[in-house]
Amino acid sequence: MIDIHKLKAFVAVVEESNISRAAVRLNMQQPPLTRMIKSLENELSTDLLKRLPRGVEVTEAGKALYQEALTILAHAQAIPKRVQNISMGLEGQINIGFTNSVGLHPFLPALLRNFREAFSAVSIQLEEDGSSSLIDSIINDKNDIVFLRKPAPIGFGLVSLHVLDEPLIVALPNNHPLANQTDAIHILDLETYDFVLYRRLAGQDLFDNILASCYQAGFSPKIVQEAPRLTSSLNLIAAGIGLSIVPASIRDFWNKQIVYKDLKAEIPSIAPIYAVYKHNDHNIRLAHVLNLLK
Incomplete structure (x- = not known):
């Protein structure tokens, strides 16, 4: 596995075309940077740079690595933000089920529209089925919330919220x-x-x-x-x-x-409509849906 710090160092050298300037950019000494580049070449068993009297020139293999390194570094940089967004319920997927008659009521598309406008990066997975199957889907954690014409049966640890x-x-x-x-x-x-x-x-x-x-x-x-x-x-x-x-x-x-x-x-x-779900303090996307129902 290639060390991400070596990739970052290699990108700096390629973009500066000079190891000394790259070392200044990376706030490090030139000899350690030279050793990192040499170690990277050894790992890949190929020359990545041509040493010139006044700088360096990237080889064909080095150009290929440079493009891959840019993608990897951009992805690595985005990971903390994405993890944070998922923890806040701003990304990911919400699974919503409903019976046929509930799906014909205008409240449901209005709810989905409001959710999409507020949380555009969250994917909405919809499932239409009979009430018994939908109850099972909540018990088995296949759906996050379902909308039925009656409250959930007692004894399964489910929550029923009267909607209308x-x-x-x-x-x-x-x-x-x-x-x-x-x-x-x-x-x-x-x-x-x-x-x-x-x-x-x-x-x-x-x-x-x-x-x-x-x-x-x-x-x-x-x-x-x-x-x-x-x-x-x-x-x-x-x-x-x-x-x-x-x-x-x-x-x-x-x-x-x-x-x-x-x-x-x-x-x-x-004909009432109930939202049925399993209480879960860690399901932030479910909490967003419940807030829209208030």
């Missing part, structure tokens, strides 16, 4: 009997109609939330079809297969052949 409550609304085919109703639709008025829902395995939290709203109103919804993704369910609604209860943010995402109505119930129907 999103109203649930009704999504209807535009030819549905309730589509022309001007007022909010009471949840009990949906009892006799066919439902299309986002599949439980993919969106367990939202699925359970919708069912709970129906059960609280006193009925079990008649589910005629489930969709693999929330956006897929909109295609089925637009096709007239059934209606659904969806987060209000969907209203701005899709309105072709679909009518959205406010939902009325004795117990307000909401």
Whole structure:
């Protein structure tokens, strides 16, 4: 391994074309500098400099070493700053997970935009998955933070931070009997109609939330079809297969052949969003995300 001090000395000699001037630049005596250059040539088994009556001239091998040395020295000089930046959370990578329905809410892109503006050197790795898989990803340290429709289960040492409550609304085919109703639709008025829902395995939290709203109103919804993704369910609604209860943010995402109505119930129907993470005082990038959520 080549000593970085020898590389620095060699660069000075090449740039000064004179060992005496290079010694002054390096604030050292000429004989030790001469020995360093000779040692470097011995290590590489080649002449790096041609000795001239009034200075030195770099050889072809020396030119190649000079270019490599500049790169190595620049990298070495940048290391302390980079290490410091990483320790302060200003560089590195943040891993963020979210369920499909959370990914459709405008709060998430706004959060990512604000984070990018504040910490432009931090890479953001995103993962969309079901809530169970995302919980596992936090437990196994694959993600730093995930956004779900329900808090984390108890007993895993995870922290759940309530971010917001999103109203649930009704999504209807535009030819549905309730589509022309001007007022909010009471949840009990949906009892006799066919439902299309986002599949439980993919969106367990939202699925359970919708069912709970129906059960609280006193009925079990008649589910005629489930969709693999929330956006897929909109295609089925637009096709007239059934209606659904969806987060209000969907209203701005899709309105072709679909009518959205406010939902009325004795117990307000909401779809909350929680940030779930593992408490870690050393994860500075996570702390930056949490600060943006405040």
